[in-house]
Amino acid sequence: MRGSVLAAMAALVFLASCGTRLNPFNWFGGATSEPVVATTQDEAEPVDPRPLVDQVIALQVDRAPGGALVTAVGLPTVQGFHGAELVPTETGIDDRPVAEDGVLTFRFVAVPPPGRRPSGTPASREISAGVFLTDQALAAVRTITVVGARNQRSARR
Secondary structure, X not given: OHHHHHHHHHHHHHHHHOOOOOOHHHXXXXXXXXXXOOOOOOOOOOOOOOOEOOEEEEEEXXXXXXXXXXXXXXXXXXXXXXXXXXXXXXXXXXXXXXXXXXXXXXXXXXXXXXXXXXXXXXXXXXXXXXXXXXXXXXXXXXXXXXXXXXXXXXXXX
16 A cells, blocks of 8 residues: 555656646646737728737646636736736637637737826736636647737747
């Protein structure tokens, strides 16, 4: 009994320390930032009237029971943005996010403040948003991308 417990603990320590896909803590690595590619006029405009946040400064994908929690931190141009949300660019019949070629893309949108507002410090402008994705929604996903107005961040498996 004692030997099997020690063997199981050694296996867990080994898997936790390796960078393989067998370790659930490594399913999505650190996020990388990329500039946003300019869109053409042929692409359909999104239905959501809220503007994109200026920059996506952080993206994190955390495993949770039954799926994963995608959390992004955005940096708007001025203070007072609210109602932040990660809106999927592609949805299925039931309005659930759908991956296109293994990439699940979200738009980071927020409601701008009324009138003119001070810009303030970057820390005072940060807003965050998150979305829970089920294991079924993640089955075909290799990359999760969150798009802002000036950049996008991606986390890959």
